[in-house]
Amino acid sequence: xxxxxxxxxxxxxxxxxxLHLQLTQEDGKVELTELDxxxxxxxxxxxxxxxxxxxxxxxxxxxxxxGLADQLHMERFTIAATDKGGEGGTVxxxxxxxxxxxxGATTILQAGEDAGIQMPFGCRMGICQTCVLPLEEGxxxxxxxxxxxxxxxxxxxxxxxxxxxxxxxx
Numbered sequence: 001x002x003x004x005x006x007x008x009x010x011x012x013x014x015x016x017x018x019l020h021l022q023l024t025q026e027d028g029k030v031e032l033t034e035l036d037x038x039x040x041x042x043x044x045x046x047x048x049x050x051x052x053x054x055x056x057x058x059x060x061x062x063x064x065x066x067g068l069a070d071q072l073h074m075e076r077f078t079i080a081a082t083d084k085g086g087e088g089g090t091v092x093x094x095x096x097x098x099x100x101x102x103x104g105a106t107t108i109l110q111a112g113e114d115a116g117i118q119m120p121f122g123c124r125m126g127i128c129q130t131c132v133l134p135l136e137e138g139x140x141x142x143x144x145x146x147x148x149x150x151x152x153x154x155x156x157x158x159x160x161x162x163x164x165x166x167x168x169x170x
Contacts, residue, residue, distance in 0.1 A: 025118060029055070032062045043068060050075045052124055054110070089162040093117055094136055094169050102162050108140065109157040117170060119157060126159035133157055138166025 001023065011019040020038055022030050035042050043066060049059050056074050063072040088103040091111050100111040109131055112119040122130030126144060135153050140160040142149070148163060149155050157168065 025120075032058055035062070046071045046073065048073045048075075052110075052113075054113075087163055089138070089165045091162050092137075092165070092167040094167050096170060104141075104161050104163075105143070106161060107143070107158055108155070108160050108162065108168060111162075112157065112168070112170065119170065121158060124158045126156050129156065131157040134169040136167040136169050139163040140166055 001021070007019055007021075010017055022028075030038075039045070047059075047063070049056060049072065059072065060069075060074065063069050088101075088106075090099055090101055091108055092099045093112055093115065096115075096117050098112075098115045098117060100115045102108075102111045109119050109121055109124070120131050120133070122128035124131075126142075132154050135149055135151055135155045137151050139151075139162075140149050140155050141147070141163040142156070142159055143161055144159050149160065155168075
């Protein structure tokens, strides 16, 4: 986890500082409906949020709905939109036996998460390689470069979208 040691040091040195670690692969995603239980006085504090777009959108809605938009500070890391997406299609996740219909702009990582699969991920922008999985069948397209990948290739799910029907090994 990035800044793990620094966060732990802050926890040990700063009176009143309480660190709540929720690691997605172990604990699942943060449920904003449980925010009152995690930080009972969250409405009295400023919040700095960074993460996947779906989580940021959900946080923005919660803060807006509570009239606290000015207390929410967000940093979005997104890939610039291009015209290099695939055509979309059905993504089948082989091991979990789940499928998702996606358009040519939705990443395979997002489709897997939306289908309830614990997808490996890191940076969500095509840098760290944590999300790499085998493409068993079909074709996908890298939305940054437009490069097409076929069966047998290992693909970055965070920057790839379906180019027709495909099967990912997870």
